[in-house]
Amino acid sequence: MELLQLLISGIAQGCVYGLLALGFVLIYKATEQVNFAQGDIMMMGTFFAFAFITGTSKPVSWWSAPIAILAICVGAALFYLLHKRRLPAWRDTAASQPRLQQVTAGGAYWLNLLAIVALYAVAAIFAIRFLSGFGMSWWLALPLAAICGGVLGYTLDAVIVRRIIGQPQFAVVILTLALGFMMRAVAGAIWGADDKGFTTPYSGDVIRFGGGEGTNPVVIGVPSLVIIGGTAVMIIGLYLFFRFTKIGVAMQAASQNQLAAYYMGIPVKYVFSMIWAISAAVATVAGILLVPKLEVFSPEVGLLSITAFAAAVVGGFGSLPGAILGGLIIGIAEALSTRYLPDILIDIVGLDGSFANKIPQVIAYIIMLAVLIIRPQGLFAQIQRKKV
Amino acid sequence: MRFVFKTTYDQDINLLKHEGYVRSYGILLVLALVAPLLLDEFYTGELTHIFAFAVCGLGLMIATGFTGLVSLGHAAFMGIGAYAHGYFLKLGVPWVFSVVLAVMLTASIGTLFAIPVLRMTGLYLAIATLAFAIICEEVFTGWKSVTRGTDGMFFEEIDLFGWIIEPGSLPFYYVLLILLVGTLLMTANLLRTPIGRAMIAIRDSEISAQSMGVNLARTKIIVFGISAAVTGLGGIMLAHKTTISAPDSYNILQSIALLLMIVVGGMGSIHGAVLGAAVVSVLPTIISIIKDWLPSLQDIHTLPTGVFGLVLIGFIILEPTGIYGMWRKFKLFVDVFPLYRRRTFKRQKAFLKTERMR
Numbered sequence: 001m002e003l004l005q006l007l008i009s010g011i012a013q014g015c016v017y018g019l020l021a022l023g024f025v026l027i028y029k030a031t032e033q034v035n036f037a038q039g040d041i042m043m044m045g046t047f048f049a050f051a052f053i054t055g056t057s058k059p060v061s062w063w064s065a066p067i068a069i070l071a072i073c074v075g076a077a078l079f080y081l082l083h084k085r086r087l088p089a090w091r092d093t094a095a096s097q098p099r100l101q102q103v104t105a106g107g108a109y110w111l112n113l114l115a116i117v118a119l120y121a122v123a124a125i126f127a128i129r130f131l132s133g134f135g136m137s138w139w140l141a142l143p144l145a146a147i148c149g150g151v152l153g154y155t156l157d158a159v160i161v162r163r164i165i166g167q168p169q170f171a172v173v174i175l176t177l178a179l180g181f182m183m184r185a186v187a188g189a190i191w192g193a194d195d196k197g198f199t200t201p202y203s204g205d206v207i208r209f210g211g212g213e214g215t216n217p218v219v220i221g222v223p224s225l226v227i228i229g230g231t232a233v234m235i236i237g238l239y240l241f242f243r244f245t246k247i248g249v250a251m252q253a254a255s256q257n258q259l260a261a262y263y264m265g266i267p268v269k270y271v272f273s274m275i276w277a278i279s280a281a282v283a284t285v286a287g288i289l290l291v292p293k294l295e296v297f298s299p300e301v302g303l304l305s306i307t308a309f310a311a312a313v314v315g316g317f318g319s320l321p322g323a324i325l326g327g328l329i330i331g332i333a334e335a336l337s338t339r340y341l342p343d344i345l346i347d348i349v350g351l352d353g354s355f356a357n358k359i360p361q362v363i364a365y366i367i368m369l370a371v372l373i374i375r376p377q378g379l380f381a382q383i384q385r386k387k388v
Numbered sequence: 389m390r391f392v393f394k395t396t397y398d399q400d401i402n403l404l405k406h407e408g409y410v411r412s413y414g415i416l417l418v419l420a421l422v423a424p425l426l427l428d429e430f431y432t433g434e435l436t437h438i439f440a441f442a443v444c445g446l447g448l449m450i451a452t453g454f455t456g457l458v459s460l461g462h463a464a465f466m467g468i469g470a471y472a473h474g475y476f477l478k479l480g481v482p483w484v485f486s487v488v489l490a491v492m493l494t495a496s497i498g499t500l501f502a503i504p505v506l507r508m509t510g511l512y513l514a515i516a517t518l519a520f521a522i523i524c525e526e527v528f529t530g531w532k533s534v535t536r537g538t539d540g541m542f543f544e545e546i547d548l549f550g551w552i553i554e555p556g557s558l559p560f561y562y563v564l565l566i567l568l569v570g571t572l573l574m575t576a577n578l579l580r581t582p583i584g585r586a587m588i589a590i591r592d593s594e595i596s597a598q599s600m601g602v603n604l605a606r607t608k609i610i611v612f613g614i615s616a617a618v619t620g621l622g623g624i625m626l627a628h629k630t631t632i633s634a635p636d637s638y639n640i641l642q643s644i645a646l647l648l649m650i651v652v653g654g655m656g657s658i659h660g661a662v663l664g665a666a667v668v669s670v671l672p673t674i675i676s677i678i679k680d681w682l683p684s685l686q687d688i689h690t691l692p693t694g695v696f697g698l699v700l701i702g703f704i705i706l707e708p709t710g711i712y713g714m715w716r717k718f719k720l721f722v723d724v725f726p727l728y729r730r731r732t733f734k735r736q737k738a739f740l741k742t743e744r745m746r
Contacts, residue, residue, distance in 0.1 A: 034511055163705050170458040171704055173514060174651055177644055178700035185694025193690065299690070306518065306640070313515055358530035365519035372516050373504040 004218055006335045012224035012293060014331020015231035019286035020308030021315060021323035022238075023279030029318055030255035030275045033161060033172045038283055039305020040180035040187075041156075045149030045284025046297055047187050052141035053198045124151075138200045142288055146281045153280025157273040180302060187299040195296040202226060203292045223292035230289050234282060235324065251275055307334075310368035330364045337363045390723070401580055403573075417569075424561045433629075434669060436561055439568040440625035441665035445649040446575055446658065447619030452647070453656040454579065455611045456591035457506070458514040461521025462619050462646050467528055467638030469494045469620025470627035474541040475534055483547050487624055491617045498616020499609055506608045521643050528635035540634035543627050555631055564625055571618055575658055578614065587611055591656070619646075648696060652703050654710030663711045671695065709733070 020038055027035045035041075136144075156179060164171050205222035242248040254261040254271045262268050290304075291297055307330060315326030337360040345356035359366075392399075392406050404410050424432040444466055451457045473490035481489065505516045528535050535541060546553040546563060553559045578584045586607045589597035598604055627633040645668055653664025675692050707714060713733070721728040 160701065160705070164708075167704070167708055168456075169511060170452070170514070171708065173458065173460075173511075174647055175701060175704045177647075178697040178704070181693045181697030182701070185690035185697060188690030189694070306522070309515060310519065313512070317511070355527075355530040355532070358526040362523045362526045365522050369505075369516060369519050369523075372508060372512060372519075 005220060006339055008220050008224050010332040010335025011328060012227040014328040015227050016286045016290045017308045017311040017330050018324040018327025019231060019282050020305055021312035021327050022320060023283045024312040025317060025320055025323040026275055026279045031272050036173060036176040037180035039302035040183040041149060041153055041280045042283035042287035043299060043302040044152060044183050044187060045145050046287035046291060047191055048148045049141045049145035049288045050196055050198050052136050052144055053138060145288060146284045149284030150277040150281035154273045154277040157276035184299045184302060193299055195298050197296045200292045227289045227293060307364045310364040313368050314371050333363050333367055403576055420565055424558055432561055433556060436564045436629050438666050438669045439564040440622055440629050441669055442662045443568055443571050443625055444619050444622030444646055445661035445665045446571055447615050447622055448646045449650050449661045450575060450618060451611060451615035453650055454591060455587040457608060459517040460514050461517035461643050463638045463642035464521040464524035465494050465498060465616040465619040466623030467524060468497055469623035470633040471535050473624045474543060474633060490624060491620050494620030495613045495617035499613035502609045502612035506605060521640060525635055525639050528638060538635060540632045543631050555628055567625055572658060583607060583610060648700050652710055654712030657712045660710050660712040
């Protein structure tokens with residue numbers, strides 16, 4: 001029965017990986033950008049939730065709410081006015097070159113942008129200070145943090161990542177890595193680098209069944225079950241969203257062919273930023289659901305995304321069901337190998353104890369390397385060779 | 389403005405294109421030679437640190453800057469080089485042979501890793517190298533009989549055929565300088581060989597390189613081996629500089645610092661690797677100076693990470709050609725003084741290169 005416990009725990013962990021991987025894949029499919037900051041966005045979202053739930057110790061001044069609202073309004077108006085003419089319409093083909101050049105030309109543009117970013121930052125700080133003044137219930141904090149995470153994702157794409165269109169792909173990789181660093185530094189500066197935690201309505205609850213005469217009962221943590229349930233709900237929600245809403249269909253179109261989508265009147269830029277927002281919100285929810293299972297979190301929790309990355313690759317990095325499946329494979333493999341693999345390695349292979357205990361920690365990457373070597377494009381390939 | 393009249397065909401492929409190069413690099417070399425005599429010990433130590441980092445950066449530059457193989461895990465090769473060197477030293481191999489053996493071992497591991505992995509391109513390759521680095525880090529931690537695990541392996545002095553060189557001493561500086569200059573010359577020459585030409589062709593377009601008869605797989609594998617070897621040498625130098633080799637110094641953050649180095653310095657140029665190494669080595673010092681000025685920042689332990697991120701974002705967005713690109717622009721500005729146009733350095737292609745079609 002130990003196996004069942006391990007399986008449930010592994011599936012729950014795998015669901016979190018799967019949700020993070022889903023974020024990677026959503027962004028990659030649409031924009032061909034690999035967002036290495038996914039884990040750090042998750043971390044930031046979790047910290048938002050932490051701030052909302054625990055509340056601040058300092059009293060909140062009454063004027064922070066109107067100032068936050070005012071700042072957001074002014075910021076949004078400025079953003080609209082400045083971006084109306086200046087930003088490129090879409091990000092494909094040589095036809096967009098003149099407009100792209102317009103974007104990068106001129107120093108005043110960067111000044112404007114800096115002003116907007118500063119305004120946004122002030123607004124965000126005020127808004128979060130205001131919202132986190134109370135210490136609200138988990139049920140309220142979850143959607144609120146997801147929205148904040150979404151706004152963070154949207155802003156990252158609209159303000160920073162969109163700016164390096166046309167540079168080679170590694171530029172995006174390095175840029176998002178750097179963004180992740182920045183977020184880790186910001187979170188560490190605001191909330192400190194030590195372990196944090198918050199209580200949820202179901203923290204520490206367990207379900208027991210079976211047992212009796214000489215056998216141990218099966219003990220399953222409710223947090224794991226909530227993760228599995230939450231993942232299922234979110235997958236169904238996303239499916240319905242992509243299948244039936246107008247913007248969902250537009251997102252599918254834009255990720256298949258940006259140029260054609262643009263010709264059909266889809267606002268491709270906006271759609272891409274929305275995709276960033278969605279994947280950030282999904283990551284935030286995954287992070288919040290994960291906290292009661294791990295019991296603690298810190299700014300370093302973003303490193304989880306590297307494992308989630310392995311999940312996305314095993315799933316083929318371009319297929320949404322593949323991402324979830326990859327996450328489950330990695331999660332179950334981690335849970336089972338942590339329990340059984342060291343003994344096997346020590347007893348049968350004869351490895352050193354300290355060495356054998358290290359192997360389960362990297363099992364995800366070993367699986368990923370194996371998949372990459374056997375099928376270089378992942379299990380669900382979508383790369384084709386260009387015919388010239 | 390200099391006009392170079394070409395009188396021989398050799399002038400096209402010479403390392404030093406004209407006497408201006410001879411003069412400026414000559415001055416640089418003399419400066420590097422007399423630096424430890426003029427500067428105090430701390431700055432000499434910083435210089436050796438830069439030399440070691442520059443060699444690591446060159447290794448990554450060969451793969452990423454010149455061939456376009458993005459690697460997120462080059463710190464693993466630094467570690468392999470350093471640990472192999474330390475292990476051979478412990479076995480009693482003379483220092484020079486130990487370095488050569490360690491570099492060869494790193495090269496062969498790089499090549500072996502490259503054979504299955506280089507069938508992938510772009511993103512997948514970056515991920516595979518990332519996975520390799522993570523696995524290597526765990527191996528460094530776990531394989532205690534060779535690497536001494538988290539306690540770290542100590543590098544005391546260099547025994548050059550009986551001549552004992554203490555780290556931090558004057559001869560130590562020159563040993564590292566010689567290694568750096570040798571690596572620089574090797575890389576510059578590598579770019580003039582058929583392999584070097586093929587590397588740049590692959591970076592610019594795999595399809596056209598293949599159409600011109602470049603053997604993609606063979607070139608990439610050789611390049612990865614060379615790149616691993618150079619990085620391994622850099623790892624050895626760094627281990628001697630810091631006198632310790634612990635798994636912590638070869639984690640993902642180190643790999644990313646290497647990448648930061650070549651991006652900040654300037655992608656696709658040898659100068660870039662050295663300049664980037666200088667920035668990455670000096671940045672922590674600058675941060676601590678800033679902290680002295682602004683005591684309120686003392687409590688923020690994540691400041692270095694944040695500053696690294698900020699510098700990287702700034703360079704990627706504002707100056708993708710790095711410090712070396714800035715220098716080239718400045719040089720042209722001076723050369724053609726009143727006639728400089730910003731458009732000269734405009735990127736030709738400003739559209740997304742899709743990776744789904746290859």
